[in-house]
Amino acid sequence: xxxxxxxxxxxxxxxxxxxxxxxxxxxxxxxxxxxxxxxxxxxxxxxxxxxxxxxxxxxxxxxxxxxxxxxxxxxxxxxxxxxxxxxxxxxxxxxxxxxxxxxxxxxxxxxxxxxxxxxxxxxxxxxxxxxxxxxxxxxxxxxxxxxxxxxxxxxxxxxxxxxxxxxxxxxxxxxxxxxxxxxxxxxxxxxxxxxxxxxxxxxxxxxxxxxxxxxxxxxxxxxxxxxxxxxxxxxxxxxxxxxxxxxxxxx
Amino acid sequence: xxxxxxxxxxxxxxxxxxxxxxxxxxxxxxxxxxxxxxxxxxxxxxxxxxxxxxxxxxxxxxxxxxxxxxxxxxxxxxxxxxxxxxxxxxxxxxxxxxxxxxxxxxxxxxxxxxxxxxxxxxxxxxxxxxxxxxxxxxxxxxxxxxxxxxxxxxxxxxxxxxxxxxxxxxxxxxxxxxxxxxxxxxxxxxxxxxxxxxxxxxxxxxxxxxxxxxxxxxxxxxxxxxxxxxxxxxxxxxxxxxxxxxxxxxx
Numbered sequence: 197x198x199x200x201x202x203x204x205x206x207x208x209x210x211x212x213x214x215x216x217x218x219x220x221x222x223x224x225x226x227x228x229x230x231x232x233x234x235x236x237x238x239x240x241x242x243x244x245x246x247x248x249x250x251x252x253x254x255x256x257x258x259x260x261x262x263x264x265x266x267x268x269x270x271x272x273x274x275x276x277x278x279x280x281x282x283x284x285x286x287x288x289x290x291x292x293x294x295x296x297x298x299x300x301x302x303x304x305x306x307x308x309x310x311x312x313x314x315x316x317x318x319x320x321x322x323x324x325x326x327x328x329x330x331x332x333x334x335x336x337x338x339x340x341x342x343x344x345x346x347x348x349x350x351x352x353x354x355x356x357x358x359x360x361x362x363x364x365x366x367x368x369x370x371x372x373x374x375x376x377x378x379x380x381x382x383x384x385x386x387x388x389x390x391x392x393x394x395x396x397x398x399x400x401x402x403x404x405x406x407x408x409x410x411x412x413x414x415x416x417x418x419x420x421x422x423x424x425x426x427x428x429x430x431x432x433x434x435x436x437x438x439x440x441x442x443x444x445x446x447x
Numbered sequence: 448x449x450x451x452x453x454x455x456x457x458x459x460x461x462x463x464x465x466x467x468x469x470x471x472x473x474x475x476x477x478x479x480x481x482x483x484x485x486x487x488x489x490x491x492x493x494x495x496x497x498x499x500x501x502x503x504x505x506x507x508x509x510x511x512x513x514x515x516x517x518x519x520x521x522x523x524x525x526x527x528x529x530x531x532x533x534x535x536x537x538x539x540x541x542x543x544x545x546x547x548x549x550x551x552x553x554x555x556x557x558x559x560x561x562x563x564x565x566x567x568x569x570x571x572x573x574x575x576x577x578x579x580x581x582x583x584x585x586x587x588x589x590x591x592x593x594x595x596x597x598x599x600x601x602x603x604x605x606x607x608x609x610x611x612x613x614x615x616x617x618x619x620x621x622x623x624x625x626x627x628x629x630x631x632x633x634x635x636x637x638x639x640x641x642x643x644x645x646x647x648x649x650x651x652x653x654x655x656x657x658x659x660x661x662x663x664x665x666x667x668x669x670x671x672x673x674x675x676x677x678x679x680x681x682x683x684x685x686x687x688x689x690x691x692x693x694x695x696x697x698x
Binding site for chain 1: 457460461466504528530531532537538542550554557564565567568571572575576580581582588589591595598599602603678681690692693697
């Protein structure tokens with residue numbers, strides 16, 4: 197039976213790569229992934245590295261499945277957790293639409309610390325109550341769906357974590373999302389920008405929905421939008437923690 | 448300056464405890480947490496273990512803050528990630544409502560692999576698109592808020608991950624949640640029960656919203672409810688993977 201790993205390598209620092217992921221990387225012959233992610237882990241095994249651009253993830257998964265079928269022990273890697281806007285979904289799409297033999301592959305998905313958990317840990321405890329995780333990329337879903345989900349999340353008073361806030365091809369998504377939310381949520385709603393979390397250029401910014409500027413985000417920024425109950429705890433030196441209490445009052 | 452760690456120890460298997468968490472545990476003098484979590488990590492350092500029941504987490508955080516102020520290097524631990532229905536929010540609540548000196552504490556939150564990531568990795572890639580994470584416990588929020596959020600999540604066509612589906616004190620929450628969702632979502636909506644994930648008695652069950660039975664869940668079960676696009680990929684031997692495609696069609 198051919199074997200294929202899908203491995204989440206964590207948000208950046210290798211201190212957040214799990215022992216299970218490290219062990220799997222020590223056991224494989226071929227690793228497929230986005231070039232910058234491969235660079236982080238290429239010293240961890242004797243495998244061949246197959247770098248590809250972000251883009252056609254299903255094609256990458258098909259290539260990995262074919263190599264696994266020929267006897268390779270293959271890993272697909274993603275930053276963070278491979279199940280959250282990563283390679284795991286692309287893999288199962290490739291399997292579903294591929295030859296029947298691919299369904300016999302022994303797939304092992306190795307979970308990882310996804311970006312929002314690392315970002316939240318740096319900010320305090322903004323995810324301390326119910327929350328939504330969504331991608332603002334409209335490469336694969338229409339903007340109307342994104343807008344519908346933003347509105348539903350606001351109506352449910354969820355904390356929101358927004359992945360993929362912008363890219364060169366989509367510079368205006370985040371500004372549109374903020375505009376959409378400003379029609380529903382109070383202006384004092386807490387907003388945090390977590391840039392490059394766990395990497396050397398990590399940087400946090402706290403703002404509010406009224407004041408936040410979409411141009412502050414880049415591709416490696418994660419955006420957190422508070423619920424109505426999310427609070428800022430000020431600290432000496434002008435810094436603050438952001439947290440969402442476990443209790444919610446009757447509405 | 449007093450120092451305090453809040454550490455997520457992962458969902459069960461120590462193969463998912465991060466190196467950062469392990470290093471922090473090696474550096475502390477006192478660890479506070481729920482007894483069964485302490486048992487998992489008590490061999491990892493020379494610290495004193497302070498076990499407490501699940502219950503008054505803010506009181507536990509206050510105790511830890513007081514010991515840290517006296518010079519101890521203290522850790523609060525949670526299963527999974529401490530920011531997701533864990534000790535991190537309780538800690539910041541204790542700081543906000545405590546003496547001003549506590550705001551000078553050097554708090555380091557160490558993220559972990561939260562239960563839903565491990566559960567999803569076992570099932571396939573059910574979180575492959577936008578999702579909601581919520582707790583069904585009404586200890587700290589009214590049932591009306593939970594129901595409002597379930598409805599919002601269903602209207603937004605989010606995948607849903609439900610933590611704390613039931614307890615001895617709240618045996619009927621999950622049945623009520625299923626009833627609420629059956630009024631909105633199609634009967635063929637995918638539902639998965641992930642029991643005791645990464646532990647020796649791990650067990651997965653796939654069902655549908657029409658067929659699922661709340662009594663199958665216990666305190667250590669995580670419930671996943673698919674979006675409209677969530678699919679089952681059948682495998683030889685009657686097994687199946689669950690995944691949510693990255694693409695969403697126009698609605």
